[in-house]
Structures are given as C-alpha cells and as structure tokens.
Amino acid sequence: MEKRVRFKGIWLPLLLVLPQIVITAVFFFYPAGQAIWQSLFIPDPFGLSKQFVGLGNFEFLLSDRYYRASFITTAVFSTLVTVVSMGVALWLAVLADRLIKGSGTYRTLLIWPYAVAPAVAGVLWLFMFNTRVGVVTWYLGLLGYDWNHVLNGEEAMGLVVIASAWGRISYNFLFFLAGLQAIPRSVIEAAAIDGAAFWTRFRTIVFPLLSPTTFFLLVVNIVYAFFETFGVIHTITSGGPQQATTILVYKVYADGFVGQDLGSSAAQSVILLVVVSILTIVQFRYIERRVHY
Amino acid sequence: MADRGGMVERRGAGLWLTHLGLIAGVLFIFFPIWLAFVASTVTQPEIVRPPMPLLPGDQFFANYRKALVSGVNAPVALMLLNSGVMAIGIAVGKIVISLLSAFAIVYFRFPGRQIFFWLIFLTLMLPVEVRIVPTYEVVAGFGMLNSYSGLILPLIASATATFLFRQFFMTVPDELAEAARVDGARPMQFFRDILLPMSRTNIAALFVILFIYGWNQYLWPLLITTDPSMNTIVMGIKQMFPSGDDVADWPVIMATSILAMLPPVVVVIAMQRLFIRGLVESEK
Numbered sequence: 356m357e358k359r360v361r362f363k364g365i366w367l368p369l370l371l372v373l374p375q376i377v378i379t380a381v382f383f384f385y386p387a388g389q390a391i392w393q394s395l396f397i398p399d400p401f402g403l404s405k406q407f408v409g410l411g412n413f414e415f416l417l418s419d420r421y422y423r424a425s426f427i428t429t430a431v432f433s434t435l436v437t438v439v440s441m442g443v444a445l446w447l448a449v450l451a452d453r454l455i456k457g458s459g460t461y462r463t464l465l466i467w468p469y470a471v472a473p474a475v476a477g478v479l480w481l482f483m484f485n486t487r488v489g490v491v492t493w494y495l496g497l498l499g500y501d502w503n504h505v506l507n508g509e510e511a512m513g514l515v516v517i518a519s520a521w522g523r524i525s526y527n528f529l530f531f532l533a534g535l536q537a538i539p540r541s542v543i544e545a546a547a548i549d550g551a552a553f554w555t556r557f558r559t560i561v562f563p564l565l566s567p568t569t570f571f572l573l574v575v576n577i578v579y580a581f582f583e584t585f586g587v588i589h590t591i592t593s594g595g596p597q598q599a600t601t602i603l604v605y606k607v608y609a610d611g612f613v614g615q616d617l618g619s620s621a622a623q624s625v626i627l628l629v630v631v632s633i634l635t636i637v638q639f640r641y642i643e644r645r646v647h648y
Numbered sequence: 649m650a651d652r653g654g655m656v657e658r659r660g661a662g663l664w665l666t667h668l669g670l671i672a673g674v675l676f677i678f679f680p681i682w683l684a685f686v687a688s689t690v691t692q693p694e695i696v697r698p699p700m701p702l703l704p705g706d707q708f709f710a711n712y713r714k715a716l717v718s719g720v721n722a723p724v725a726l727m728l729l730n731s732g733v734m735a736i737g738i739a740v741g742k743i744v745i746s747l748l749s750a751f752a753i754v755y756f757r758f759p760g761r762q763i764f765f766w767l768i769f770l771t772l773m774l775p776v777e778v779r780i781v782p783t784y785e786v787v788a789g790f791g792m793l794n795s796y797s798g799l800i801l802p803l804i805a806s807a808t809a810t811f812l813f814r815q816f817f818m819t820v821p822d823e824l825a826e827a828a829r830v831d832g833a834r835p836m837q838f839f840r841d842i843l844l845p846m847s848r849t850n851i852a853a854l855f856v857i858l859f860i861y862g863w864n865q866y867l868w869p870l871l872i873t874t875d876p877s878m879n880t881i882v883m884g885i886k887q888m889f890p891s892g893d894d895v896a897d898w899p900v901i902m903a904t905s906i907l908a909m910l911p912p913v914v915v916v917i918a919m920q921r922l923f924i925r926g927l928v929e930s931e932k
Contacts, residue, residue: 358822361757362835368756372749372764375810382783382805383771389782447673450666457667463920464674469927470912471681472864472882478905479680482687488898490683493698524677529924586866590886611781612871620781628779 393621412622429602433580440520444527452535469525474586480518508599534568574638688903715903720888721876731880737800738862750813768807853926881908
C-alpha cells in the first residue's frame, strides 16, 4: 500500500527519522550485534583479552547438562503458564458471554490485574505461600500438608506458574471475550434450535470459530512466559531450588551478571534470539492466513 | 442439562451458576491483592504469628507513612517518582519518535526508506531481555547507569509504535494531504494541524499501554540502578527483603506493593476503553 499524495523534500524526512535511527542503532542493533559477536569468544577471567572459539560456546552449551535442564524447565514452565492462564480465561469468557446483562461489569472486574507487574504479582504470591508467615501455607499445614517451595522444586515450579498465569488471565479473557462476541448469535441459535446442547455447540461451532484468537493468544502467551516472567522468577525463587525454576531468560541473567560468564551468556542470548524470531515468524504467517477461515 | 426454551442464554438456576462461576473467578483474581492490602494495614507481630487476620487493621496510615517517608533502602515516595519519570519518559519518547518517523515513511519518498522500514521491522522481534548484557555495556559506556536517560532510552528502541502509526496514517484520506498541499501548507503544518489532531485517540490509547509497560519494567532497572535512590518501585520491592535470616518488614513491603500497582491499575480502570483499544491494536 502506497500513498498517492506525497510531500517533496529529502532532508526533512531524513531529519524526521533521525531520532529513531540513532536510538535504535545505539541501543538495539549495536547491542544485538555485540551479543552475536561476543558469543564467538571466551574472555579471560580478568577481561583483558579474549579468545576466538567459533561456535565453541554453543557446542559447550548444548552439551551442558544444566543448560539442557533449563531448556526443559522453560518448556514445562511456559506450557503450564499458557495452558492455565488460557484455560481459566476461556472458561470465564464463555461464562461472561452467556450473560445478556452484566458482562461489562465482570470485564471491568477482571481486566485490571493486567496492570499488575509480574514482579509485584510474584511478591503477592510469595507472601501467601511464604514458608513462615504465608496464610495459604498455614492453612495447608492444618490440612496436614507441609508446603515448602524453598526446598521442593515441584512446589516452586507450581508457585511460579500460578503467579505468572494469574496476572495473565485478564489479558486472555479480554481477547477471548471479544472473539466470542464476534461470533454471530444466529449461528449459535440455529444450532440450539437443532437441539445441540451447550457442550456440543461449543465443541463444533464456537471453538473452531474462535481458533484465530486462540492461536494468536497461544503465541503471545508463550512469548510472555519465555521473557516477561523474569520478575516472577526473580522475586519468588531466584531460579531455585537447585535450578528447578531457572528458565532460559533467568539463566542469561544469572550467567551474565551474577556469574560473569559473558561468552556463554551471549551465546544464550543468540539462542533465545533464534527462538523469538521463530515465534514471531510463526505468528505473522498464521495470523495473516487465519487459522480457521 | 438440556436447554429447551432458553436457547442460548441461561435463565433460572443456569443463570445463577454462570454468575457463581464468574464470581469465583473474580475472587481468585482479587484474593492475593486483598491479602496484600490487609497486610499493609496491620502490625508486624500480627503477620509473623500466622495466621494473619483476613480483615484490615488500624495501621493503614502508620504503615503507608513509614513506607513513603523512610521505606527500607530508599523512601518509597522517591521510588514512585522514579517510576513515574521512567514510565512517562518511555511513553512520551516512544510516541514522539514514532509519530515523526511514521510521518516520514508514509508521506515522503526518500533514499533508504525501504531499508529503514525493514530495519525497524526487525526490532519488533527482539525483547530487551535477549540483549541485556551488551545493552548494559553500552549504557555503562555512556555513563548512564543510575540515570533517567539510562532507564528510558534503551526501552524506546523498538518500532511497535512506528508500525501502529504507519497503519493509521495509511487510512487517512489522501484528499486531506492534497488539500493541504494545494493551500500551500508546508509538511510540518499539515502534520501539526491535521495529522496530529486526527491521531489523538490513537496517541492516547498507545500512551496507556506504554505507560503500563514502562511502569512495570523489572529486569532493566534491576541492572542499571545500583543506587537505591534511583530504584523504581516495581524493582525496589524485592530489594526490601533482607538477605539471610532476618524477618522481612511485611507491612511496609505490602504497602509498597499496593502503591506499586496503584498507578497502572487506576490508569487501566479510568481509561478502560482506550486501554482495550490500545491493547487490541498494538497486538495486531
């Protein structure tokens, strides 16, 4: 698509794009290039010189037990976050969509946790499940369950998943509700007249018509779980216990800033970069084509 | 449950079940925040001897004053200010540079336009989390650690907003630019008098989204603000937990958590329509 009407001039438009070019070059392309460049070297411990190792950092990473474990942790974590937050959101959206009046009120009540930062959500859930003062921990104790996410890796994973999914429900709810409301009422009513019960209607009509929304949310939520949940992990578990909740982004941070292993951290950044690119391409291709229609 | 008569919308018991399900969802969303609020209004001993009360106490003013005025490492009032500057700086900065470059791409033909377009397209892909170490080095090299420009600039280096404005400018009728040109208006006059007023709603919607995005940043402020007086509130909460075995000052920490979520939540609720519009459009 092109505009027919244009203004004349060459210097003015260049001047107009200059701020964006400068900022993107300095804070985006240069660092991204540096990440790729650094991933080919191993700096000596004093940072005085570095040795070219080619793809050595990558080879080392891919054979590293901890890195592979982190990959699996990330896969488990992002799958759970996506399934839980989308599942709950879809359920609530289907309920709200069935109301003739009042769905707007519920929407207002449900959307604002979107504004709660992942790191703050982490603190809230940490408080509830704190091993010493947590309310939920205390009541679980009454039931005879000894909650301790500081020592138990599976409980730690469960906690970071709930905390990450919790704040995400509102976002997914908003898109699901919009998607549901876009489905023509007449289609659903026709099926109802034919005697299709709610579940049948949902399975054979509503869910297929909703698939573009679902697919879009799937990609967006995976990206969220990969990158934006850093705050949740850092506040609740710091990747522990024994790296049970060290997702890939957390490992870039832990190896790069805490461990000062720059070559490895840069190589990890590059791998993540490839992952995001694939997700973005998938998103663009399928969103354009639509999944269902 | 076969629904005869009622067809699609439920009535009677079904309607109540629908409400019940939704209320359960609302409670699940609210419960953690309610607990945090209660914790911010009681005394420390009431919390460290579980179970804590489930109804607010009478220490609201004492706890919030303590948090705002002294905090733990830095007064929370200062952290709120830092967050505000950062969030507004990111929102305004990104909107301004994006408006200008979108205007240039859509309304001019200049050398390198296509390359520029594809370069900014690339930036859509890369979250800041992926390039943290080298970006940190750049910012440190400019001496921008512990500064507002260090907090803001790296986070406006992405082209989502440029894309959005480009899409919008494309829908603006050509006749308007034609008329402006015939009237002898210079490009910047057209931009200021016609394009900007027309983009008002889009700008506002984007501002809401970017404000929340900026306010809620965590990793980046964590890296570059080593000086507590430059901490933003969202990353500052974690710094309030003592290292080792000391007991955390829960009432103050929870008061800070409430304060940290208040501005973006107010923005979302007050500007709900703009917020939803901004969200839907920025994700397209």
